[in-house]
Amino acid sequence: MREPSAVTGPILRYKKRADVRLAVQRWGSGPADLLYIHGLQSHGGWLAETGPALAGRGIRVSVPDRRGSGRSSGPRGHLADAATVLEDYAAHLADTVAAGRAPITVVGQSFGGSILAALVATGRVPVGVRIVFCAPALGQQRARLDEAARERARHRTGTAYSVVGLDDRQYTNLPRYLRAMANDGLMVRMVTDSFRAVMIEIEDLYLRAGAEPWAGRPVHVVLPEQDPIIDLAASTQVLQELAPQARIHRLKTVYHYVEFTDVRQAYWDWLAGVTHAGV
Numbered sequence: 601m602r603e604p605s606a607v608t609g610p611i612l613r614y615k616k617r618a619d620v621r622l623a624v625q626r627w628g629s630g631p632a633d634l635l636y637i638h639g640l641q642s643h644g645g646w647l648a649e650t651g652p653a654l655a656g657r658g659i660r661v662s663v664p665d666r667r668g669s670g671r672s673s674g675p676r677g678h679l680a681d682a683a684t685v686l687e688d689y690a691a692h693l694a695d696t697v698a699a700g701r702a703p704i705t706v707v708g709q710s711f712g713g714s715i716l717a718a719l720v721a722t723g724r725v726p727v728g729v730r731i732v733f734c735a736p737a738l739g740q741q742r743a744r745l746d747e748a749a750r751e752r753a754r755h756r757t758g759t760a761y762s763v764v765g766l767d768d769r770q771y772t773n774l775p776r777y778l779r780a781m782a783n784d785g786l787m788v789r790m791v792t793d794s795f796r797a798v799m800i801e802i803e804d805l806y807l808r809a810g811a812e813p814w815a816g817r818p819v820h821v822v823l824p825e826q827d828p829i830i831d832l833a834a835s836t837q838v839l840q841e842l843a844p845q846a847r848i849h850r851l852k853t854v855y856h857y858v859e860f861t862d863v864r865q866a867y868w869d870w871l872a873g874v875t876h877a878g879v
Contacts, residue, residue, distance in 0.1 A: 623671035628655025639710030643670025657872035677791040721809035743834035756793040772860035819846040
C-alpha cells in the first residue's frame with residue numbers, strides 16, 4: 601500500500617505454519633499487547649498509521665496477514681477450511697501470551713471479527729484476554745442468505761474465483777485513502793468458493809456455541825453510526841445473543857473502515873484506553 605506512509609515503519613517477521621509462511625507486522629514495545637485480526641480485503645499494510653499511533657500510546661501491536669492475504673503465502677483469496685485459519689490465529693495469540701506481558705487485547709475488524717468470535721467459541725482465546733470488535737461482520741451470512749442458500753454455499757468448496765463486489769468508497773470518502781486502496785496490489789479483490797464456504801463455517805461455529813464461552817469475558821465494540829458494508833442490526837443482535845455484557849462505543853462516521861476516516865484519532869484514543877485499562 602503506497603500511501604499514506606507510516607511515521608514509524610513496522611518490523612516484518614514471518615511465522616512458518618506447515619504449508620505457508622505467515623507475515624506479521626509489529627510496532628512498538630510498550631507494556632500492553634494488542635493482536636489485530638484484519639478483515640476480508642485488508643491486510644497489515646492498512647495499519648500503517650494505526651500501528652505507530654498505538655505504539656505511541658504504549659502498546660505493542662502485532663498484525664498477522666491471513667494466509668492467502670497481504671504478504672503471507674498461500675493461494676490468494678483462498679481458505680481451505682475454518683480449522684486451518686483459526687489455528688493460524690491461535691498460534692499468533694499463543695506467541696503473544698508467551699511473551700508474558702499484560703494486558704493482552706485482541707481486535708477483530710470486519711471479517712476479522714467473525715474469526716475472533718469463532719476463536720472464542722472454540723476455546724482458543726484464554727480467559728482474561730480483552731476482546732474488541734471493530735465494525736464486526738457478525739451474523740452476516742445468516743442475515744443475507746436463507747438456510748437453503750447457506751447450505752448450497754457450504755458445499756461449494758472449489759477454487760473457482762468470484763469478485764468480492766465491494767466498492768472502495770464504502771470504506772472511506774477521503775481521497776488519500778482511496779488512492780492508497782486503488783494502488784494496493786495486496787488488497788483481496790477476489791475470493792474462492794471455498795473462502796465463501798469457510799465464512800459460513802466460521803459463523804456457524806460461534807452461533808452454535810452460544811453465550812457460554814463468553815461468560816465473564818470483557819468485550820468491547822466500536823461501531824460507525826452507519827455502515828455501508830456491514831448489516832449493523834444483524835451484528836448487534838449477535839452480540840446481544842453471545843455477549844450481552846459487551847460495551848458498545850459509536851463513532852461519528854458513516855464509513856466502514858474507521859481507521860481511514862476523520863474519526864481515526866478518536867478511535868485510537870478509545871482503543872488505547874480499552875487496551876490499557878479495560879474500561
